[in-house]
Amino acid sequence: MSGTTKRTAALTLALALAGLTVGCTVGPRYQKPAATAPTTAVPQAWKTQPPWQQAVPKDAIPKGNWWQVFHDPALEAYEQQLLKANQSLLVSRDHLEQARSIARIATAGLFPQLSTDPGGVRERGSGNRPLNGAAATSTSYTQSAYTAPFSVNYEVDLFGRVRRNVEAQNASLQASAADLQNVQLVLTAELAADYFSLRELDAELQVVEESVGFERKGLDLVNNRHNGGIASGLEVAQQAALLDATLTQLALVKQSRAQYEHAIAVLVGEAASNFNVATAPLKTEPPPLPLGVPSDVLERRPDIATAERQIAYANAQVGLAQAAFYPVITLGGSGGLQSRDIATLANAPSFFWSLGADALQPIFQGGRNRANLAAMRSAYDASVANYRQSVLLAFQQVEDGISNLQTLEQAANTQSAAVEDARRELAIANNRYVGGVTTYLDVITAQSTLLSNERLATQLLGQRMVSSVYLVKALGGGWDANELNQQQVHPQAGQILQP
Numbered sequence: 001m002s003g004t005t006k007r008t009a010a011l012t013l014a015l016a017l018a019g020l021t022v023g024c025t026v027g028p029r030y031q032k033p034a035a036t037a038p039t040t041a042v043p044q045a046w047k048t049q050p051p052w053q054q055a056v057p058k059d060a061i062p063k064g065n066w067w068q069v070f071h072d073p074a075l076e077a078y079e080q081q082l083l084k085a086n087q088s089l090l091v092s093r094d095h096l097e098q099a100r101s102i103a104r105i106a107t108a109g110l111f112p113q114l115s116t117d118p119g120g121v122r123e124r125g126s127g128n129r130p131l132n133g134a135a136a137t138s139t140s141y142t143q144s145a146y147t148a149p150f151s152v153n154y155e156v157d158l159f160g161r162v163r164r165n166v167e168a169q170n171a172s173l174q175a176s177a178a179d180l181q182n183v184q185l186v187l188t189a190e191l192a193a194d195y196f197s198l199r200e201l202d203a204e205l206q207v208v209e210e211s212v213g214f215e216r217k218g219l220d221l222v223n224n225r226h227n228g229g230i231a232s233g234l235e236v237a238q239q240a241a242l243l244d245a246t247l248t249q250l251a252l253v254k255q256s257r258a259q260y261e262h263a264i265a266v267l268v269g270e271a272a273s274n275f276n277v278a279t280a281p282l283k284t285e286p287p288p289l290p291l292g293v294p295s296d297v298l299e300r301r302p303d304i305a306t307a308e309r310q311i312a313y314a315n316a317q318v319g320l321a322q323a324a325f326y327p328v329i330t331l332g333g334s335g336g337l338q339s340r341d342i343a344t345l346a347n348a349p350s351f352f353w354s355l356g357a358d359a360l361q362p363i364f365q366g367g368r369n370r371a372n373l374a375a376m377r378s379a380y381d382a383s384v385a386n387y388r389q390s391v392l393l394a395f396q397q398v399e400d401g402i403s404n405l406q407t408l409e410q411a412a413n414t415q416s417a418a419v420e421d422a423r424r425e426l427a428i429a430n431n432r433y434v435g436g437v438t439t440y441l442d443v444i445t446a447q448s449t450l451l452s453n454e455r456l457a458t459q460l461l462g463q464r465m466v467s468s469v470y471l472v473k474a475l476g477g478g479w480d481a482n483e484l485n486q487q488q489v490h491p492q493a494g495q496i497l498q499p
Contacts, residue, residue: 025160026326027319030167030312033384035298035391043294043395048402050291061290061478066185067192069287069472070465074280075195078268082191083184085269092176092183099176103169103489109162111496112154120146120342146345149336156331161323168316170488175309177487181302181479189473191267193466198260199282200462201253206281207454208250215243215447222440235440242444246451282461286405286468291475297394300476304394305484307387314380321373327361394474401471408467412460419457422450 036042062068067079083089127140157163219239225231265275298304335353339345362369426446432438472478 024158025163025319027160027164027322028315030315032308033311033387036388040392042298042391045293046291046399046402048399048406050289050402050405061472061475063478063480066472066477067188069289070192070284070468071287072195072284075192078191078195078264079188081268082187086187086267087269089180089184089187092180096173096176096180099169099173100487100489103166103173106162106166106169107489107491108495109155109165110157110491112152114150114152116148116150116336118148120144144340144342145338146340146342147336147338148345149334149338151334152332154331156329158329159323159326161320161326161328164316164319164323166489166491168313168320171309171312171316173489174484174487175306175313177484178302178305178309178481181483182306185302185473185477185479187267189469189477191264192469194260194263194267196282196465196469197462198257198264198277199280199284200458200465201257201260202279203281203283203458203461204455205250205253205257205279207458208246208253208451211447211451211454212243212246212250215239215246218443218447219243231440238440238444242447249451282458282465284465285461286464289468289471289475291398291402294395294398297398297475298391299481300479301390301394301474302476302479302481304387304390305481307383307390308481309484311380311383311387314376314383318373318376318380321369321376324369324372325362327359330358330360332356332358397474398471401467401474404467405464405471408460408464412457412464415453415457415460419450419453422446422453426450 065076065079067075122142122144124142125140155162219236222231222236222239226233226236261275261277262272264277265272268275333353333355335351337345337350338352339347339350344350426443426449429438429442429446433440433443
């Protein structure tokens with residue numbers, strides 16, 4: 001039998017044994033746990049009714065690009081820039097690729113490991129070397145040795161240790177994929193919230209600037225009346241003080257806007273010093289959102305998917321801990337060519353080989369394996385509790401979002417009426433002042449009341465838009481956990497020839 005034939009036979013034997021043992025795996029089989037504790041049921045409907053009619057299926061949250069539900073081209077552009085340039089998102093993508101590579105490393109254990117270590121040496125033996133019982137001699141020698149050895153090792157996965165490791169790393173890979181989606185959801189939601197907050201400040205800025213213009217005209221009016229001996233110096237001072245206070249508010253609004261602009265710059269991967277957002281007052285109303293039922297959230301939320309995949313990982317770790325109680329069986333073989341003369345290295349007599357098997361059975365480990373198994377079981381229980389906590393938090397966030405929108409819509413309606421009332425109050429106060437019926441203090445009070453009410457109205461609209469963003473985030477942003485099924489690494493036959 002030639003050397004190539006023998007090596008092929010050894011490799012075939014190893015693969016055959018692997019095929020015979022592939023069905024034996026110790027440890028618990030993974031089953032997805034209940035989303036809530038036994039004493040808590042998944043709600044069938046949301047407690048708070050939304051402040052809009054239920055959206056029809058065609059109004060579903062767009063998968064991936066969920067922000068398109070707001071129909072804002074500028075927001076769309078910023079979100080696309082974030083997806084390409086946000087550094088935190090790039091970190092999560094790199095972590096996903098790292099997890100994919102680690103899963104590939106785990107699959108390598110399913111294949112034989114072949115290595116070689118060719119070498120050559122020229123050596124001189126001492127004439128006074130130790131004899132170790134051999135006949136006395138003082139002859140030294142000089143010789144060459146050339147070797148081209150190969151070795152093959154293969155762990156027969158009799159008890160599923162390698163397969164459990166592959167299972168664990170695939171679960172970790174899927175957890176990383178879900179975590180990437182969660183990071184993307186968090187970042188895009190933060191960008192949308194900052195964007196609508198900035199647009200609200202643009203609207204507020206417009207309100208305050210209009211108030212400044214109105215108050216300047218009021219100051220001119222009072223000055224003219226003072227010069228004509230009709231108004232007092234007190235009235236001039238009161239109007240000037242009101243104008244100065246409104247200018248202060250204008251400066252503070254501009255400061256807040258600049259901070260949101262800087263935050264958006266970081267999210268889209270640009271330096272704040274070089275980034276500008278054109279002014280555009282917020283006028284958009286929150287869109288209706290398809291809520292579905294609470295059980296849908298379990299499949300939409302990437303953070304819940306991450307927690308569930310961590311349970312699968314912990315379950316595989318329990319299997320690995322149980323496999324540590326069983327023997328590790330390894331098939332091995334070595335062979336190659338060895339000769340004193342490189343010219344005869346390829347001759348048949350230069351060939352050598354050996355085949356063997358090894359079974360490592362733990363006997364006394366000082367309780368290490370038992371303690372490790374207990375630790376893995378505790379880690380599994382902790383991951384289940386963490387998963388259920390994530391589910392409860394998701395339900396809370398959705399309920400908070402619906403409740404916020406309901407309350408804010410009611411407040412916006414009453415505030416709109418308050419703005420109209422304040423405008424009528426100011427008109428009446430002006431007419432009464434010009435007619436000499438009242439003092440200018442009533443006009444100043446009416447001006448302040450109108451400005452406060454108009455600012456609050458714009459703030460409520462901004463809060464409604466931000467609450468809509470966070471409700472979409474709480475619903476998972478249109479993501480679906482079924483996408484994780486594609487995130488797996490499977491052993492490929494071609495791996496056997498890969499370094």
